[in-house]
Amino acid sequence: MIKQLMEKIDKTKAPICVGLDPMLSYIPEHVTRKSFEQFGETLEGAADAIWQFNREIIDCVYDLIPSVKPQIAMYEQFGLEGLKVYKKTVDYCHGKGLLVIGDAKRGDIGSTSAAYATGHLGKVQVGSKVYSGFDTDFLTVNPYLGTDGVKPFVDVCRKEDKGLFVLVKTSNPSSGEFQDQLIEGRPLYELVAEKVVQWGDEAMDGDYSDVGAVVGATYPEMSRVLRKLMPHTYFLVPGYGAQGGTAEDLKYCFNADGFGAVVNSSRGIIAAYKKEAYQRFGPEHFGDASRQAVKDMVEDINRVR
Amino acid sequence: MIKQLMEKIDKTKAPICVGLDPMLSYIPEHVTRKSFEQFGETLEGAADAIWQFNREIIDCVYDLIPSVKPQIAMYEQFGLEGLKVYKKTVDYCHGKGLLVIGDAKRGDIGSTSAAYATGHLGKVQVGSKVYSGFDTDFLTVNPYLGTDGVKPFVDVCRKEDKGLFVLVKTSNPSSGEFQDQLIEGRPLYELVAEKVVQWGDEAMDGDYSDVGAVVGATYPEMSRVLRKLMPHTYFLVPGYGAQGGTAEDLKYCFNADGFGAVVNSSRGIIAAYKKEAYQRFGPEHFGDASRQAVKDMVEDINRVR
Numbered sequence: 027m028i029k030q031l032m033e034k035i036d037k038t039k040a041p042i043c044v045g046l047d048p049m050l051s052y053i054p055e056h057v058t059r060k061s062f063e064q065f066g067e068t069l070e071g072a073a074d075a076i077w078q079f080n081r082e083i084i085d086c087v088y089d090l091i092p093s094v095k096p097q098i099a100m101y102e103q104f105g106l107e108g109l110k111v112y113k114k115t116v117d118y119c120h121g122k123g124l125l126v127i128g129d130a131k132r133g134d135i136g137s138t139s140a141a142y143a144t145g146h147l148g149k150v151q152v153g154s155k156v157y158s159g160f161d162t163d164f165l166t167v168n169p170y171l172g173t174d175g176v177k178p179f180v181d182v183c184r185k186e187d188k189g190l191f192v193l194v195k196t197s198n199p200s201s202g203e204f205q206d207q208l209i210e211g212r213p214l215y216e217l218v219a220e221k222v223v224q225w226g227d228e229a230m231d232g233d234y235s236d237v238g239a240v241v242g243a244t245y246p247e248m249s250r251v252l253r254k255l256m257p258h259t260y261f262l263v264p265g266y267g268a269q270g271g272t273a274e275d276l277k278y279c280f281n282a283d284g285f286g287a288v289v290n291s292s293r294g295i296i297a298a299y300k301k302e303a304y305q306r307f308g309p310e311h312f313g314d315a316s317r318q319a320v321k322d323m324v325e326d327i328n329r330v331r
Numbered sequence: 332m333i334k335q336l337m338e339k340i341d342k343t344k345a346p347i348c349v350g351l352d353p354m355l356s357y358i359p360e361h362v363t364r365k366s367f368e369q370f371g372e373t374l375e376g377a378a379d380a381i382w383q384f385n386r387e388i389i390d391c392v393y394d395l396i397p398s399v400k401p402q403i404a405m406y407e408q409f410g411l412e413g414l415k416v417y418k419k420t421v422d423y424c425h426g427k428g429l430l431v432i433g434d435a436k437r438g439d440i441g442s443t444s445a446a447y448a449t450g451h452l453g454k455v456q457v458g459s460k461v462y463s464g465f466d467t468d469f470l471t472v473n474p475y476l477g478t479d480g481v482k483p484f485v486d487v488c489r490k491e492d493k494g495l496f497v498l499v500k501t502s503n504p505s506s507g508e509f510q511d512q513l514i515e516g517r518p519l520y521e522l523v524a525e526k527v528v529q530w531g532d533e534a535m536d537g538d539y540s541d542v543g544a545v546v547g548a549t550y551p552e553m554s555r556v557l558r559k560l561m562p563h564t565y566f567l568v569p570g571y572g573a574q575g576g577t578a579e580d581l582k583y584c585f586n587a588d589g590f591g592a593v594v595n596s597s598r599g600i601i602a603a604y605k606k607e608a609y610q611r612f613g614p615e616h617f618g619d620a621s622r623q624a625v626k627d628m629v630e631d632i633n634r635v636r
Contacts, residue, residue, distance in 0.1 A: 047443075050456075050457070058458075062458055067457050067458030067459055067460045068457065068460070068462070069455075069457065069462050069464075071457060071458070072455070072457040097439075097443055097446075099437070099439060099443045099444075099446040099447045099450070100443070100446050102446065102447060102450040102451070102464065102465075103446040103447070103449040103450035103455050103464060104450070104455055104457075104462075104464060105418065105450060105455075105462070105463070105464030105465055106411070106414060106415060106418055106464075108450070108464070109411060109414055110411060113410065113411055131437075131438065131439055131473075132404070132436075133436065133473065134402075134404060134436055135501065135502065135503035135569075136503060138352075138402055138404045138405070139404075141402075141404040141405050141407065141408040142404045142407060142408070144408040145404070145407040145408035145409065145410060145413070146407070150374075150377070150408050150409055150410075151355075152355070152372050152373065152374065152376060152377045152409075153363075153367055153372030153376070154372055155372045155373070157373070157374050157409075157410070158410070159374075159407065159408060159409060159410030159411075159413070160407075160410055168436070168438065168473050168475055169475070169509065170473055170474070170475045170498060170501075170509060170510070171498075171501050171503055171505070171506055172503070172505030172506055172507070172508030172509055172510070173505040173508055174503050174504055174505040175503060175505070193475060193476075196440065196475075196476050197440065198440035198441060198476055198477070198479050198480060199479055200476070200477030200478040200479040200480070201476055201477055202477070203477030203478055203526070204474065204475060204477055204519065204522065204523065205475070205477070207512075207514045207519065207522065208514060208515075209512045209513060209514060210513075214509065214512065214519070217509065217512065218509065221508070264440075
C-alpha cells in the first residue's frame with residue numbers, strides 16, 4: 027500500500043494529505059442553512075452539512091493530491107449520523123482515486139485490535155460471505171498496549187495490502203509528558219520507534235514498509251533523530267500550519283530520495299476561506315480557497331523536500 | 332457518576348461489569364440462523380444476531396449487576412450496522428437501569444479528544460439544539476498523548492456528570508513493553524497513575540473521583556502498588572477469567588471500604604454456555620448460563636473483597 031501512496035505522491039508532486047476534519051464552525055453559513063432547511067437542526071442536518079462541505083472540498087482538490095486523512099472523531103461526535111458521513115466520505119474519495127488514511131488512533135489488547143483492524147482495514151466474515159466495514163487504506167494506531175496490541179493490525183495490512191501509521195511522537199503540546207520520558211538515557215518515543223521498525227520489517231512494500239509512524243512537525247529536532255532510526259518507515263506528519271509547524275520544520279522528515287513523509291494539513295486547507303490570505307474567495311467559494319491553499323502548501327513543502 | 336456506580340454496586344453486592352463483546356463465534360447457531368434467515372448473510376444479519384444475543388443476556392442478568400462494558404471494537408468490525416447495534420445496546424441497558432462503560436480507548440490531541448468526549452459522553456450543539464451521540468456513562472481513555480489529550484474528557488465529565496477509566500496498566504501479555512519501562516527507577520505506569528490522580532482531583536464525586544484507571548487483574552503485584560498510589564481512584568479491572576486473572580489476584584484492587592474496583596468479565600459470562608461448567612444449560616438457554624456465571628463470579632469476587 028505504501029508503494030501506491032508513493033506513486034500517487036510522485037504523480038502529483040504533492041507529499042501531503044488533506045485532513046477532512048470538519049467542525050460545524052468551519053462550514054460556511056449558506057451550506058449549513060441549506061442542510062438545516064432540509065433536515066432541521068438535527069444530527070441528520072449536521073451530517074448533511076458536513077457531507078456537502080466535504081464533497082465540495084474533495085471536488086476542488088482531488089486532482090492535486092494523493093491522499094486525504096479524515097479524523098473519525100469529528101464524525102463520531104455526531105454519533106451514527108456522523109459515522110455514516112465518514113463512510114460516505116471514504117467511499118467518495120476512493121471514487122476520486124484518492125487514498126484514505128483513517129485517523130482513528132485505535133489500539134487495544136490482541137483480539138480487540140483484531141476487530142478494529144477488521145472493521146477499518148480488513149474484511150469481516152458473515153456466514154459464507156465477506157464484507158468491508160469502513161474500508162480505509164491506512165489507519166493510525168496507538169502503541170501504548172505494546173506488540174500484541176499492534177500485531178493484529180500488521181497482520182491485516184499484510185493480508186489485504188493496507189498500511190498503518192503508529193503514533194511515535196505526536197504534535198500536541200503535552201506529547202512529551204510520557205513520550206519524552208528517558209529510559210536508560212533515551213526517550214520513550216525512540217523505543218516505540220524501534221518497535222515500529224521491527225513490526226514494519228515484516229511488511230515491506232518496496233523501499234518502505236507498510237507500517238509507518240506518526241511524527242509531529244512541531245518537534246523538528248526529534249524528527250531528525252527519528253528519520254535516522256527509521257530509514258524505511260514512512261512518516262505521517264501532523265502539525266503543519268494551524269498547529270505551528272513550518273516547512274523548515276519538515277525538512278528532516280524526508281529522506282534524500284525526497285520520499286519518506288506525507289504531511290497533513292486540516293484546518294489550514296478546509297477552512298482556508300476564513301484565513302486572511304484567502305478571504306478574497308469569499309465563503310461562497312470556499313472550495314476554491316481550499317484549492318489555492320493546497321497549491322500554496324505543496325509549493326511551500328517542496329522547497330525543503 | 333462514580334457515586335452512582337458505587338450505589339448500584341452496593342445494592343447488587345456485585346462489584347462487576349459484564350463485557351458485552353460479542354463475536355459471531357460466541358452466538359449460538361439457532362440465533363445466527365434466525366437472523367440470517369431474515370436478513371441474509373449480510374452485515375445487517377450479523378448485526379441482528381449480535382443484537383438478539385445481547386438482549387437475551389441483558390434480560391437474564393440485568394437485575395444482578397450494576398453495569399455493563401460493551402467493547403466498541405466488536406461492533407465497529409461490522410461497520411455502520413455494527414455501530415447501530417452498539418447504540419441500541421447502550422440504550423437498552425439504560426432502559427434496564429444499568430450504567431454503561433463504553434470501552435473505546437479513545438485519545439488524541441486536544442480538539443480531537445474534545446470531539447470524542449462529545450460523541451461518547453457529552454452533547455453536541457447543532458444550531459440551537461443539542462443532541463447526544465452514543466451517550467455512555469463512562470468511557471475508557473488512552474493516555475499516550477498526555478494531559479492535553481485527556482483534559483477534554485475530564486472537562487466533559489465535570490460538565491455532564493460522567494466518568495472515565497484511563498489506561499494505566501493493561502491486562503495483555505505485552506503491556507509491559509512500554510508501560511513497565513523504568514523512568515528514574517519507576518515504571519511508566521506509575522507516572523501515568525500520578526497523572527490520573529492529578530486529573531481526578533478536579534473531578535471528585537464523594538470519596539472517589541470520576542476519573543478512574545484501568546488496572547489489569549493479570550498483574551496483582553502492580554495493582555497493590557497502584558492501589559496505594561491512587562487511593563481515591565476507582566479501578567476498572569479487566570483480565571479476570573478468560574484472560575487468566577483469579578479472585579485472589581484482585582484482592583489488592585479493592586480498598587478497605589470494599590469499594591474501589593469494578594471487575595470485568597466478557598467471554599466468561601457471555602459465552603458461558605460453551606464452558607464445561609455451564610454446558611448443562613445448552614445453547615438454547617445461553618442466557619441462563621450467563622446468569623449462573625454472573626452469580627458464580629460475584630460470589631468468587633466477594634470472597635476477597
